[in-house]
Amino acid sequence: MIYSVETIRKRLDFEAHPSLPTDVFVWGEGEPEKPYLTKIGGLPYLPKDIPWPKDADGQPYIFVMQICFADSKDIVSVPVPGEVLLMFVKHDGWDGENLQCYEPDDLHFQWIKIADHLTWDQQSMTENGFRSIEMSFFGVIHRTRDYERSDEINRKLDEAKSRNQFAQFFRTYWIPAMSGTKIGGIPFYIQYGPDDKPFDDATYISQFVSLQFHPEVPFPLCNREKRMELGFKSDDSIHAKGKSLMIGDLGSIYFFMKPDGTIVWLAECY
DSSP states (O other), rough: HHHHHHHHHHHHHHHHHHHHEEEEEEEEEEOOTTSSOOOSSSSOBBBBTOOOOOTTTOOOOEEEEEOOTTTTGGSSSSSOOOOOEEEOTTSSSSSSSOOOOGGGGGGEEEEEEEEOOOOOOOOHHHHHTOOOOSOOEEEEEEEEEEEEHHHHHHHHHHHHHHHTTTTOOOGGGTTTTSSEEEEOOOOSSSSSOOOOOGGTTTTEEEEEEEEEOOOSSSBBBBBSSSOOOOOSTTTTTSTTSOOBBEEETTTTEEEEETTTSSSEEEEEOH
């Protein structure tokens, strides 16, 4: 996907148009080399001296994912209070495949600074009744750019589409701004973006998208060459438990930061 988008942009001379840098992530199976790097599921980079987050009823949140900003601070337009942003969901907000997040307190965020922390391990999590979602993927970072929509860019894409030049990209709105999990750049809104007061003094910093891999092609993940299946019954299907994470209907969560470091968020889906 990234290779195809970058190739199309190069052929259509996107470099001549206004843009913003962004760091987009592709996924590999398992834990990252370092515990603070971007990941989904697995062990959170949460120091043991920081209480595990709980909701108003005293129920522990479930760890979903973390995004590492250590290599991306130069492209975020506001200073962030830590290098790693952890995201948790309410105890009843995860059913093994679907992330349910509708109200502000459905998600909990925690900024962590990278240091020699004693973090939670699986045994201590289990003993305390804490858990993560049932999957483990790590992010591989790719520096690229997001391009502002303009009449000229729209013209180039329309002409390429009319010539059937890039048939695999019949939805050309994928090309200017990256739609994956990323830091910085231009948000890829599925619907219309924020329009109410919680976001008035907040700055867009990142987004997290649903996880569903492409079937029947080699390297569906960066460290896996074997193809994955499309059906629902196989343990090696893109729909199998532990291999799919849905935010509504293939939705995304957008992260915005207020001046005090507080995260406000917006979820949208198709």
